[in-house]
Amino acid sequence: MAIVEVKNLIKDYGALRAVDGISFDINEGEIFGLIGPNGAGKTTTLRIISTILKKNGGEVAIFGMRLGHEDARIREIISYLPEEAGAYKNLTGFGYLDFMAGFYAKNPSEKKAFIERGVEIADLGGRLKSKVSTYSKGMTRKLLVARALMIMPKLAILDEPTSGLDVVNSIEIREIIKGFAKNGVTVLLSSHNMLEVEFLSDRVALIDKGKIFDTGTPSKLKEKYNARNLEEVFMEVVK
Amino acid sequence: MSKFTNILKKDIKELVTLELIVPLLIMVVLFSFIGNLVSSETKKAMAPQNIVVLDYDNSNLSTNLMNELKQGNLIPETPSVKNMQSAIDYAKEKGIKVVIEIPKGFEDSIFNLKQPEVNIYSVMNGLSITSLSQPSMVRNVFQLLNDSISSEFIKQKFANVSPEIVKNPIKTKDFVILNKTVAEVSPEIVSQAFMSQNIFIPMILVFVILYSSQMLASLIALEKQNKTLETLLTVPIQRPLIVVSKMLSSGIVTLIISVLYLFGMKNYMGGISGGEIGSTQYSGVLQKLGLTFTSQSFILLGISTFLAILAALAVTTILAVYVEDVKGAQAMLTPLMVLLMIPYFITLFTDPNTLSLPLKIFIYAIPFSHPFLASQNLLFGRVSFVIYGILYESIFSIVCVMIATKIFSSDKILTAKVKWGKLFKSR
Incomplete structure (x- = not known):
């Protein structure tokens, strides 16, 4: 069942059309990847679905709720991880998780459960008691991924989730994302790392210059374009 | 704990840093120290x-x-x-x-x-x-x-x-006529008495408006600089509450700082004036002429001050949307500072009611002028001026708050930025 329906989505920045009538669906529990180069319109699409930016045209429905009409309700079930995100430097890692859990938890015990999950995902041990200003880029990213997933959102929107992480941490985070999807969290992610998306995603959409060129499972796309990996698929599609 | 309290607590934590507390404490201690030093020197000079x-x-x-x-x-x-x-x-x-x-x-x-x-x-x-x-x-x-x-x-x-x-x-014998009251005193003494008892009001007003605006601008700019704004905009809290939290936290922290500043300033002024500032030595003259605040005057002055702070914070929110970092926020506040300094200096050195009509209109059009003008207008019986001022401040503040919350609910919060190069490019 499609829980995210995007139809003819358009976004203009002045005279520039950043998203040009794209359409795709995401099924419940699925990991859906948007792949494309820098400036393809991936981040703009994620920002629109995350209720940050207003669309100029088209329709988006998330769990049946219409974007632009029921944004407050949509925000209660989604969690967005921006590509270039940061955390409040004056707070400790633990304080940051506590602050963010405060927006989603309905009662103290739920909040406690969220924080415990966040602590587990972040896996920063005693450093969670240190201020975020002392964290490395990788540590901050792990904290942010933990923040995005700890509330068990119905839809996790992850923009370049492993950006800034080393190989070991990237693999760890990919496994965590896969695990969450198995537990019912639907994931929409974007990346220009096509190999990562190939590993993670159930289905992908190839996007460039604001348009989606093709959508499908990585294996079917590779078969269709007679390619060894998604990078080769992409090059074939945008040729 | 409500979502609003959650964000308010965080915003206050962001503002109350060691960088804020240490200079503030140094200032309070220094003011008290200088006041005591001058006081002991004065006593020494007065001794045989x-x-x-x-x-x-x-x-x-x-x-x-x-x-x-x-x-x-x-x-x-x-x-x-x-x-x-x-x-x-x-x-x-x-x-x-x-x-x-x-x-x-x-x-x-x-x-x-x-x-x-x-x-x-x-x-x-x-x-x-x-x-x-x-x-x-x-x-x-x-x-x-x-x-x-x-x-x-x-x-x-x-x-x-x-x-x-x-x-x-x-x-010669001096008399001052104020409304229907006549008192045997020179206007200089009245002015001196008034100044000695009200010297802190405009000073604190300037301090509160400037400081709270700077804090608010920094708070919004920090969200952008630290790249936390995008995430904040997706959490389930109404956008206007995000704006209100930032405004309120800046106001609360400024209020605490103002009390500390006032305490330090009082010690300083008490030291250099031998404790005469704000004393009751002239209160008899002022009371006879009716130049004292009634409880109604205090309420009107309080409302006017509150609305001026609200207007400044709302304008700051709008301006801060266009900056990308804390440094830019400080530069963006320059117009606000100018609009604040004009009524401050004008009310310090002259009566704005004696100015030419265009100048008077200009002064009254600045929303921050009204609390500066309110104390004189209230004491000299021009209550209707104060009430009209409050109405104007209310309309201005409401419009600005609405614009600020609208911007926070739109794309502009992420996409708007001032291109200084373009702004100053010669035509």
């Missing part, structure tokens, strides 16, 4: 001080002069020295600041109306209060003596006339 007197006359009148000096808290020492230089050396050695030389024939010259010259030498080692106050005290004694001797001369010439009448044939 030794001076050196070289009396070459040894007459009744010179002895009388020395008694007068004693009355004026100056203790004359008469060392047995040969000349003026030795007297100065003696004074320097003993740390005495003033040497008086009474010439031979002092008394005779006075009685023969030849105006003898008394030299007063001040030993200056710096610009301390003691160095400056002692010669002044000596001159006061001579002034009293001159007055007393001249009165004696007048008495001798005009036996039935008061010397006071001869010295001042015309006597």
Whole structure:
């Protein structure tokens, strides 16, 4: 069942059309990847679905709720991880998780459960008691991924989730994302790392210059374009 | 805990940093220290001080002069020295600041109306209060003596006339009329009394508006600089509450800082004025003229001040949307600072109601002018001006808050930025 329906989505920045009538669906529990180069319109699409930016045209429905009409309700079930995100430097890692859990938890015990999950995902041990200003880029990213997933959102929107992480941490985070999807969290992610998306995603959409060129499972796309990996698929599609 | 309390607590934590607390505490301690230092110096200057007197006359009148000096808290020492230089050396050695030389024939010259010259030498080692106050005290004694001797001369010439009448044939009497009340006092005294009791109001007002605006601008700019804004905009809390939280946290922190600042300033001013600032010495004059705030005046002044702060914060929110970092936020506040300083200085040096019509309109159009104008208008019975001002401030604040929340709910919060190069590019 499609829980995210995007139809003819358009976004203009002045005279520039950043998203040009794209359409795709995401099924419940699925990991859906948007792949494309820098400036393809991936981040703009994620920002629109995350209720940050207003669309100029088209329709988006998330769990049946219409974007632009029921944004407050949509925000209660989604969690967005921006590509270039940061955390409040004056707070400790633990304080940051506590602050963010405060927006989603309905009662103290739920909040406690969220924080415990966040602590587990972040896996920063005693450093969670240190201020975020002392964290490395990788540590901050792990904290942010933990923040995005700890509330068990119905839809996790992850923009370049492993950006800034080393190989070991990237693999760890990919496994965590896969695990969450198995537990019912639907994931929409974007990346220009096509190999990562190939590993993670159930289905992908190839996007460039604001348009989606093709959508499908990585294996079917590779078969269709007679390619060894998604990078080769992409090059074939945008040729 | 509500979502609003959650974000408010975080915003306050963002503002109350060591970088804020340490300079603030240093300022409070420093102000108190300087106040105490000046106060103890003043007390020292007012205590009985030794001076050196070289009396070459040894007459009744010179002895009388020395008694007068004693009355004026100056203790004359008469060392047995040969000349003026030795007297100065003696004074320097003993740390005495003033040497008086009474010439031979002092008394005779006075009685023969030849105006003898008394030299007063001040030993200056710096610009301390003691160095400056002692010669002044000596001159006061001579002034009293001159007055007393001249009165004696007048008495001798005009036996039935008061010397006071001869010295001042015309006597003036000052009255101040305020609304329907008349009081026997000079306008300078009224102005001084008013200033002494209300000196802190505009100062604190400027401080509160500027400080809270800067804090708010930094808070919004920090969200952008630290890349936390995008995430914040997706959490389930109404956008207007994000704006209100930032405005309220800046207001709360500024209020606490203002109390500390006022405490330090009070200690400082109390020290340099000997505790006379804001004292009740003039309150009688002000009360007689009705120049005191009633509880209704305080309420109106409070509302006007609150609305001015709200207007400034709303304008700041709108301006801060266009910046990308904390440095940019400070630069963006320059127009606000100018609009704040104009009414501050104008109300400090003049009555805006006496200005030309275009200038008056300009001043009244600045929403931050109204609390500055309110105290004078309330005291001088122009209550309707204050009420109209409050109405104007309310409309301005509501419109600005609506614009600010609308911007926070739109793409502009992420996409708007000022391109300084384009702004200043010559056409």
